[in-house]
Amino acid sequence: MDLSNNHFSGNIPCSIGGLQNMINLSLNSWICPKTIHPERSQSHWKHSCISNGALCCASRLHVPLCKNRTKVKPNWRKAKYIISGVISVILLAATALILILRKKRNVEVVQEIASLHQFLWRRVSCLELVRATNGFHESNLLGTGGFGSVYRGTLSDRIDIAVKVFNLQLEGAFKSFDKECEMLSNIRHRNLIKIVSCCDELDFKALILQLMPNGSLENWLYSPNRSMTILQRLDIMKDVALALEYLHHGYSIPIVHCDVKPSNILLDDDMVAHVADFGIARLIGGGDSMTETMTLATVGYMAPEYGMEGSVSTRGDVYSFGIVLMETFTKRKPTDEMFVGEMDLKQWIADSLFPDAAIREVVDADILGVEEDGDFVSRRDCLSSVMRLALACSAALPGERINMKDAAITLTKIKTKYLKDCGGINS
Template identity: 75%
Template sequence: MDLSNNHFSGNIPGSIGGLQKIINLSLANNYLKGPIPGSFKTLLSLEFLDLSKNNLSGVIPKSLEALLYLKHLNLSFNKLQGEIPTGGHFGNFSDDSFVSNGALCGSSRLHVPLCKYRTKVEPNWRKAKYIISGVMSIILLAAAALILVLCRKRNVEVVRETALLPQVLWRRVSRLELVRATNGLHESNLLGTGGFGSVYRGTLSNGIDIALKVFNLQLEEAFKSFAKECEMLSNIRHRNLIKIISYCDELDFKALVLQLMPNGSLEQWLYSPNRSMTILQRLDIMKDVALALEYLHQGYSIPIVHCDVKPSNILLDDDMVAHVADFGIARLIGSGDSMTETMTLATVGYMAPEFGMEGSVSTSGDVYSFGIVLMETFTKRKPTNEMFVGEMNLKQWIADSLFLNAAIDEVVDADILGTEEDGDFVSRRDCLSSVMRLALACTAALPKERINMKDAVVALNKIKAKYLKDSGGVNS
């Protein structure tokens, strides 16, 4: 019986105990109040009980311990209080079953306060024994911590170029805190869903707004993706790379706490009807992406290949500054990682030819993907657009337009080109032609014929400077 997501109010009737053969019962996400009826103890066949997201109060009846077949219990997001029972199947339930009930107490594994019991007054000598033991334990722990810090400091000095300092500064957070921060991972907080999991908007207890990337652990690849992102993001720092704030690594819950990007992704800006970007905004965003890739390829001790550069992985902050995200399948050049997963998980349309046919991973593959994104940003056409069939693709479409000079007008986004009556139409068209030539230089068929990201950054700076000069600095 599923009665969830309605507008039921009032108390749960005690007569519910008459449903003695019921196996699954959900009353979640209603407006029910009052206590949990003790008559639940007669539902001896019950295997699944969900009373979450109501206004239930009082204690959790110990009589629920008698439900021998109960495998799933969810009492989260209510106003329950008192001790969480420990008998029956309660020993198998996790903290998820009791999240956001402010006055519950019980075992520390459930992330609730310990219950306070009256204890007998102990003799002073026994108290002294405990105090001495406690002091000795603290001294030993402090000594161990000091040794660990000294060893870590020495290791950091030996491999200073790996820049591991940010990892030390991460604050590991609990699943409970993250569930609370995202309103119970509620749909209204969902920002998007990807291949390995979902991303939620949330606010930590200290007031910091976050994006929470929760990995779908039913997928074997998600475990590897979580480990890969932790590895990559702990070792790299750049203004145009997404910043990790914290993480949660529990047996059945793995998540990354990331810097929230309020303006969403480049993909959303390109294809949302109520959003638009100027030529200069698009140039600046692509320059930000180029700088991030240049750092990954040349600014780190070992070159890093992102492997999945695409508009949905380019996120924008309050000031429309771009940050490259999603390092789930990134690779360190020469690390010996298997390339099979990368070939499978990289995105069709943005993948370099040698990537898909041979599994060859190199920085040139990222340059190719950057070139495709550059084309898409200024044409507002996806490489998988249905218009591209047979031998015709986004790259060929652009190349053909450049051979026929006037045809550039037909391929770029009309919103930024304007009309010939506009005062800076010629400067706009020249700018867009230069952008497309750069994009083609990035997407040469052979990897060795492609430019590198450092040269791409220089080219974008020149294109922007020339456009500002020719257009008289008009912000268009």
Template identity: 55%
Template sequence: MQGPIPQSLGNSINLEFLDLSSNNLSGVIPKSLEALRYLQYFNVSFNRLQGEIPSGGHFADFTTKSFLHNDALCGAPRLQVPPCKAHGRSRSKIVPKLIYILTPIVLAIVIVALIFVLIGRNKKIKLQTQDDSSSPFPWRRISCEELLRATKAFSETNLIGMGSYGSVYKGMLLDGMSIAVKVFNLQPEGAFKSFDVECEVMRNIRHRNLIKIISSCTNLDFKALVLEYMPNGSLEKWLYSHNYCLDFLQRLDVMIDVASALEYLHHGNTTPTVHCDLKPSNILLDEDMVAHVADFGIAKLLSDGDLIVQTMTLATIGYMAPEYGTGGIVSTRGDVYSFGIMLMETFTRKKPAEEMFAGEMSLKRWVNEALMDGSIVGVVDCNLMGGEEKDFSVKEQCVSSILSLAMECSNDSPEKRTNMEDALVRLKKIKVSFLADIGRT
């Protein structure tokens, strides 16, 4: 709000609470407000008010907190403002002298400040240019018309995936750059929020194992994110398609990449980020088979010290931590649980929602029983282990360590789960040990 506080507010005789702080109000505080007999709270801080602060009525009870940061208020010393001048004549003599003295000083300060601003702006431009040139996917402006042309009007032949809040299309810009365009379906409740959340999360995070946003395109009836294109598709495709297969070391590398991304989200920023929907379809592979965590549509930004929040957002059944599904409790430990389930799935090639997991039997219980019985080979993907391989025992020991870690990550009790820092260190040690043992066999 701007302009003067209206005198007519003094007619609101039953007014008890008046907060006009943090506006652009100017002029004086009306004396008519002294007539408000029931006024218990008054605050005009952070405005441009001037003149004498009323002293009658309840104004005798208000403190300095009610009048902070204004242009030129005056009044009683207890309010920590200058005393009001009794005569205007002496002031009229002083003001011209002050203007005469202060004008050259203010001009000099303004000139120096402008010089520093220009120098700082040039440095910032240089830094931004360097950052953009060093990044293979600098931020760029892309119009909706360009996206239509790049994706052939979002044709089905270019459709590469569908999710809860939209569809993903492959496209190619005129300069030959391949992109993925995530178009949000604006009909479901929460789609607008999903778009805003994904933009907010991805705006401030940078990691080699997180999907990169190249641009966004939005208007009243269209919202889309332009993403780095992942030519090798999702981890889900590589696990369950007959034409694709990841070997033992590739699967371990993918899970180390995912753990690196989660370790960065949970511990690499002042504000921890929880993905909330970790699963193989959200893990994408680039041309070098490096894994990138994608789809932050329901992610949560946790404020400092707030490692647990409550939400009604739904994740995917089977990967969802127990406390998330029953109480809507979101924390970094929930991502750790999902990572543990996905770690099991990657090396057993069994989804947590398989038909065999019914009643009391679950993927986690199935793996745990195999670990307890020493029959781990029976649950590992048959594509990974053959009985005649010379390194069979090495793989058996390695996968046993991996699945043991997965069990620790997916403990029903959030407090007993390991964190992503420790999980990442463990996986890297398992890889080093595996490569060393393979070299000796």
């Protein structure tokens, strides 16, 4: 049988060598993984083996060793080392890639911080601040705090600023200055006060802050010639909620402000709120709370666990936010002389939400209006929702309070519903 000089391919049985008849397989592409042992040393087998590289024929035919014949059993010991080497190379390459990417990111962060510090920590001398504030004149005094006073000023390059001068005679003033520098140089949010520069001299320390032309929320609530609409108050408290949400959940380590109150909520030209005064703020690392041996927060706004046990947590800020929310819409301080005995701001609000009571008895009369007003019901419902949120924030037990994420979301929903119901932007 002559099958030579074709394009035949595929496996053939290696027992073919036992055929007594002559068969010519040359010039094809047959495959036989085992050695063919022909019964006779016929010349055609020699030609078949030479012309089919994948056929392995017996050595007595005097043909070159074929590829299959050179195969040996795999050396698993060597394979183990080869595989280990390949894996090691892959791991090294992956590690190098990660390090390169991390280094690139670190370089970007370092450059960003360096650029930031170059802008922020432009040293301003005490003499410059004296000139900027007209000798810290009383007419430029914006307010006083626990560790010093804040003055309005204008630098030589015509930038309007607020200068917070620390009274170094007060215990804790140095620590408060360092703490506020640390906090403000590391946090960035549109609703947090921005630091412009600082003055750190041996006997004089001050922070140069972004000026808030509209003063504080406290000024707006209690100045006889100023008033705010429901929407303005909703927007301000939503800004505060977003700032606290960032401090609690948007930073690598939770930050507790510890002193949320109307005088620490500042308003810019557009009445956008900025939370200020981080002099007693705390970083909460390794857990969700810590214990302070000294209570520095403001009476009336501090959470019960902070005042009694010195327990500092993000839930304490939530409590303070709830109290400020009540004050913003009732125009009543938590320390008002009307609150005596067991009656406090929270209980007064809670009583107003009972079915037989009226929310109009507690809210600021300037924003509710009269019943004949077409939007009276929408305003009343909106204010009731705000007060329920305030009570949810200021629950006596920390575990029963909602978090700032939920508070911000709830305020957004209240505002959306109010706008839909009354259809008025200036209400």
